[in-house]
Amino acid sequence: MMKLNPNVPEGSIAEKWSNHKFSMKLVNPANKRKFDIIVVGTGLAGASACATLGELGYKVKAFTYHDSPRRAHSIAAQGGINAAKNYQNDADSVYRLFYDTVKGGDFRSREANVYRLAEVSNNIIDQCVAQGVPFAREYGGTLANRSFGGAQVSRTFYARGETGQQLLLGAYGSLNRQIHLGNVEMYNRREMLDLVLVDGVAKGIVVRNLLTGELERHSAQAVVLATGGYVNVFFLSTNAMNSNATASWRAHKRGAAFANPCYTQIHPTCLPVHGEAQSKLVLMSESLRNDGRIWVSKKVDDKRTANQIPEEERDYYLERRYPAFGNLVPRDVASRNAKYVCDEGRGVKGGRAVYLDFSDAFNRIGKDGVKDRYGNLFDMYQNITGEDPYEVPMMIYPAPHYSMGGLWVDYNLMSNIPGLFVLGEANFSDHGANRLGASALMQGLADGYFVIPYTIGNYLATAKPEKVDPDSTEFKATEKNVQEDIKKLLSVNGKQTVDEIHKKLGMILIDKVGMSREEKGLSQAIKDIKELREEFWTDVKVVGKGEELNQTLERASRVADFLELGELMAKDALNRNESCGGHFREEYQTPEGEALRRDDEYAYVAAWEYIKPGEWNLEKENLEFTNVKLATRSYK
């Protein structure tokens, strides 16, 4: 049985991090060079960690499956990054950011972690500006802010619609400096396929060189995973094509607890699916909801075009159901309602899309006014769909976007495996059951620049982990396992392509473990996924060899893990007999149809321990809310 100790420091919420920083053991500067640290992933979380650990003098080995660290999925983030600077003098504060994040997460995150996140948020902006990140500015030369995702204060910093790119390139620059100075050794085009444990402690990884297919063993005194989220389990999502769960999942199978896998975020404003060949879904910035009105026809299976449907036959369903917030309800509420109207057959031409209409905004501020605010988004829409959104309303539909769940970590961001740390979207820690807009970038950089540099030092100074020879039996045995898994994949030689099976998995998940879930559907999903996994292992076709560049094999090995993770997501959703944040159970709703949390029974983190394929043991970390009072979200 695994042990979960959140290791939250003593003291009031505002003092915990300071107290902890003071009481942590330090590594003598002269000794830092003697410690090797492996960092897997070079997105915001990984690149910032590598840079800072390198600066401190540790010997860092960094890994990514991309051809360059700059390609990480973080590059695609659009909207912005939050911080509690209160530059707008609108009564923002560390406490308010903390409060909003706990409440936004529907009271399913750990208060102490969230407070620290809010506390270091301001340092992140300072750091990025010093790196030369060209954030948006006011005419007077100060930094500009906007309000994002329904927040009541303007705390979001941004760089046009490319905030993720600019932040990642800043971190990439700092990482490059450390590579140049010889403190970080960069391994591109390497995919981590297993974690090596020696006496239960993380000591290294096995990676596959994606150009040659060669397996390599890398040893270190601590391993950091910053490998991103897992919503590509749905096949179609807003994540980059290669985003996957393999690093986390293999660590999970070595003993790391997986927490809250059912908490996934489905983003309301994405482009609808265009057809069978669709490979991914494109996010349209949420800011569009500030001026666009969402509607569908009142009639079922209405084949008329938008402009043929008269005003009185349109149903502005969000405005109707949520008069106070209207089109600005939180992401989960907006997404779920789009699903409902499409389920009723009232989506665009009876299909799975709803209108996002700017006619009112055109009348109010003119087409030029709209162009000023959203010009690049309108262009992007036209480029992709071939339709002119200045003439016909946009069509949107929700898409899987972000995973709040992930590997369980304690306050130090260490998993239950000593020496294994998890940062960024890959961990479960800060967003509870729902993530607020512009908070993922903040969390990735908080973890990498300002948390891990302290907490990993404490681990190294306290546990004094020894170096292990990568030729030792543990390393060789792990490599052999990986070798055998690859052989197994290549030897099935069935009839279905990897994508075909992945698409089937996606259909099961989006249908039964997506925006709304219920007991029967979840039990069915578990059964269906088990069967699909069988199908995969008897009927998948993976062409080519292991000892070469083989993209089919790369995908197959990721899908094999998704087929296990998908089952755990359904199992976790079935276990959680309540609705909270992104997890909505049909059986648990208020008479008005809103999410019904059950704090007395479910105010806990569900941390799953892997036993064998299809079998897990559930451990609970109870959550206490001593600073933010438990309350029901209401957007009526």
Place this chain on the structure above:
Amino acid sequence: MSDNHLTLKLKIWRQENRNAKGYFEEFNQKVSPESSILEMLDEVNNLLEAQGKTPIAFESDCREGICGTCGLVVGGRPHGPLSKTATCQLHMRNFKDHETLYIEPFRAAAFPIIKDLIVDRSGLDKIQQAGGYTSFNTGSAPDANAVLISKEKADLALDAAECIGCGACVAACKNSSAVLFVGAKVSQFALLPQGQPERYERVEAMVKAMDDNFFGSCTNTYACEAECPQGISVSNIARLNSDYLKANLVSSVTHQDVK
């Protein structure tokens, strides 16, 4: 969401590895006009895989024009016929039924072919490692509003910083020069107060790394700007050149001082 399809004749570059001889393989492919060109390649690959044949190796990730991973020469032009559009954003409705389409990798001395449509662009990283940053350590930054930057300067810096590192400029250039890519980074920092302390060392180091990594020199043909998916302006090259000249002056003066 239409049912009409296009039928295209595809001629796609196949090459086993860096040293193997390459050739065009021909495919007749039916494709939805709503698909992107990469989704079309996905479909070709799924058919190949179903037949037990080796799929075409090509790279992509974000498919939103921001990560810089994709990058194909389509119809003879890096990133295809549309301006300011990355390969992944190129939709099939831009092509005509029964058109013949050549799809090739980026070609440049600095970008050796790895397999089929995948090339090695690690030279671009090496240039950035030589100086594409400000040298300061985490934790030592002053308050973000301590230094004011005019909106105009910040916008210009962002125009330059939008480069996605795809390398199309190199592939478009008859000399395989990377000056647009380098100019973009150098300009971003040259425009900002944070970039001033190392302004001249940076430009020297990055230009040297460019030369060391088999990128050619610039002869002002500006093919790069025409193919850049981000519309990075050649004015950034002018800024690079001017800073480089100044850097030479500065360093010859300091060297004399040392003597």
